Amino acid sequence: MFNENLLTPYVPPYAAHQHKPPPPAPTLVDGEKEYNVERVVDSRRMGRGFQYLVEWEGYGREEDSWEKTANLERAMDKVREFVRLNPNKPNH
Numbered sequence: 121m122f123n124e125n126l127l128t129p130y131v132p133p134y135a136a137h138q139h140k141p142p143p144p145a146p147t148l149v150d151g152e153k154e155y156n157v158e159r160v161v162d163s164r165r166m167g168r169g170f171q172y173l174v175e176w177e178g179y180g181r182e183e184d185s186w187e188k189t190a191n192l193e194r195a196m197d198k199v200r201e202f203v204r205l206n207p208n209k210p211n212h
Contacts, residue, residue, distance in 0.1 A: 157195035160202035
């Protein structure tokens with residue numbers, strides 16, 4: 121339960137600096153949409169493989185996603201950097 125008296129109406133931003141810029145458009149690689157990896161922020165073992173938590177360039181934290189190593193072939197430099205900085209985290 122929540123006291124509705126504590127709620128306030130939404131007020132949209134009115135100044136230009138308050139608007140969040142739109143995220144960058146994906147690039148097409150072999151007919152597939154591809155997004156740029158900003159950085160890898162975590163890792164975990166899943167079954168026999170590994171997944172990495174990816175922060176996407178130009179997107180908010182709510183868009184971060186767990187990706188299999190195979191999905192990060194073009195961003196292996198970011199994966200290697202994460203592994204170098206986090207030697208105690210699970211990695212492939």
